[in-house]
Amino acid sequence: MKAVYYILRGGIIFIALILIFVLQTAIMPHLSLASTPNLMLIIVSMMGFMRGRKTGAFTGLIAGLMLDLFSGLLFGAYSLIYMLLGYLNGFFRKIYFGDSIRLPVLLTAATDLIYGFMIYGVFFLFKGKTDVWYYFLNVMMPEMIYTVICALVLYFPVYHLNNLLDHIRNRRERRIA
Secondary structure, eight states: HHHHHHHHHHHHHHHHHHHHHIIIIIIIIGGOOOSSOOOOHHHHHHHHHHHHHHHHHHHHHHHHHHHHHHHHHTTTTHHHHHHHHOOOOOOOGGGTTTTOSSHHHHHHHHHHHHHHHHHHHIIIITOOOOHHHIIIIIIIIIHHHHHHHHHHHHHHHHHOOOOOOOHHHHHHHHHHH
């Protein structure tokens, strides 16, 4: 019975990731202002602090693999980065309260900045491009602002998805007891 719950939970998260991936890669580039928001990072971050370290790392791994498969860049870089960020966000599960939107917004902003520095280190610094200040002002900051705005919009649907997963778990536990 426990395996059925984990398969159902993983399936729901996977379907949400596919929808967000299509939204991020097919629709958001046409709506971009200064840059495009990182919707996958929002989901990974929120799953981390709403569900915990394991779910955050799992969600990050799947999201990173999707981006790795379709980016054509260094395979495994996005998987490792997203998995690490999902795991790190899982440490904040103990101080997360669903009624406050401050923690999700602050964590999403911090996660996006850390993500930007990691991407800079992996894809640019190793190629000898050392102008981090230019990258920070022209790529990281616009992306972070746009990602935080999208996090405000996506918070409540992800919050309800989290409540659905909790409801499924609680219903399974009541049936067993």
